[in-house]
Amino acid sequence: MLIARSLQEAHLYMDLHACVCGAEEFDRQHRLEDRDGVLVTVYEGVCPQCGRTRSFEFALAGEQPPAPPVFGGPEPSRIIDPGEFLWIGDRVSTESGLRLLNTPLAEHREIRPATAYAIAAFEEVAKFLPEGADRIPEERFTSARGREVYAKDPTRFTRKEIDAALELKRKILADIDRFSPPQG
Numbered sequence: 001m002l003i004a005r006s007l008q009e010a011h012l013y014m015d016l017h018a019c020v021c022g023a024e025e026f027d028r029q030h031r032l033e034d035r036d037g038v039l040v041t042v043y044e045g046v047c048p049q050c051g052r053t054r055s056f057e058f059a060l061a062g063e064q065p066p067a068p069p070v071f072g073g074p075e076p077s078r079i080i081d082p083g084e085f086l087w088i089g090d091r092v093s094t095e096s097g098l099r100l101l102n103t104p105l106a107e108h109r110e111i112r113p114a115t116a117y118a119i120a121a122f123e124e125v126a127k128f129l130p131e132g133a134d135r136i137p138e139e140r141f142t143s144a145r146g147r148e149v150y151a152k153d154p155t156r157f158t159r160k161e162i163d164a165a166l167e168l169k170r171k172i173l174a175d176i177d178r179f180s181p182p183q184g
Contacts, residue, residue, distance in 0.1 A: 001040070002079050004058040005072030006065040008120075010041060012088065013079050014056050016145070023049035069113070069120040076127040082136050083146025086156060089121030093169065100172070108180035115176060119169045126162050134159050 004010040018024045026045040033040045043056045063073050071077065077085070096114040103111065128136045136157040141150045155161055 002056070002058045003061055004041070004079060005061045005063070005075075005077065006068075006070070007041065008066075008068050009071040009077060009080065010043070010056070010058045012071065013058075014043060016080065016084055016088070016143075017056075019047040019050060019052060019054055021047060021050035021052070023047050026054050069117040071120055071124050072127075074127065076140075077124060080124070081140060081142045081146035082125045082128040082157060083141045083149035084143055085121045085124040087145055087149050089118045089125065089165075089169075092118040092121065097172075100176075105179045108176045109182060112173065112176050112180075115169065115173050119166065119173060122162065122166050122169055125157070126166065128157075129159055129162065 002010075002013065004013065014028070015024065019026065026047050028043045028045045031042050033042060039060045041058050041060060043054075043058075045054055046052070047054055058079075061072070066072060071080075071085075076082075092114055096111050096118060099111050099114075100108060125136075128140050130137065135154075138150065138154075141147045150157060156165075
């Protein structure tokens with residue numbers, strides 16, 4: 001059974017695993033079950049494209065789940081690899097960056113949640129760095145997408161590049177907070 005550290009991680013996992021027909025989205029119904037003392041979260045729904053029933057089950061990790069947008073505690077994910085986290089961080093960063101460029105400063109606050117989500121994804125990449133190592137080992141990339149992202153540019157998975165990406169994303173978030181403070 002899949003082990004998720006948070007509901008955010010479970011949702012991202014489902015988003016990363018399309019239906020066999022290729023459709024990525026589906027309307028998810030959610031329930032919790034106690035299975036011999038293990039809390040299991042079950043998501044089911046129908047694919048809007050082909051009508052197949054989609055179902056995912058996750059045992060929730062024992063620790064207290066973090067608040068969104070964080071995906072988990074200090075340990076790396078067991079169900080999403082560093083290449084997938086980098087891919088989603090890049091995708092969300094690009095979308096929010098384009099919105100920032102085309103939105104007045106006063107409205108940047110609306111883009112803050114996406115920027116924080118991208119940072120959380122990049123923070124997950126960093127969790128795959130072994131203590132004292134300068135790069136994430138290639139064997140940590142277990143998904144097809146993760147291996148593809150790694151093969152495209154392995155230098156993105158060095159400590160130096162991960163730290164630089166996080167520093168830049170955090171600066172963007174700080175600028176949003178400075179130039180577009182919350183109303184109220």
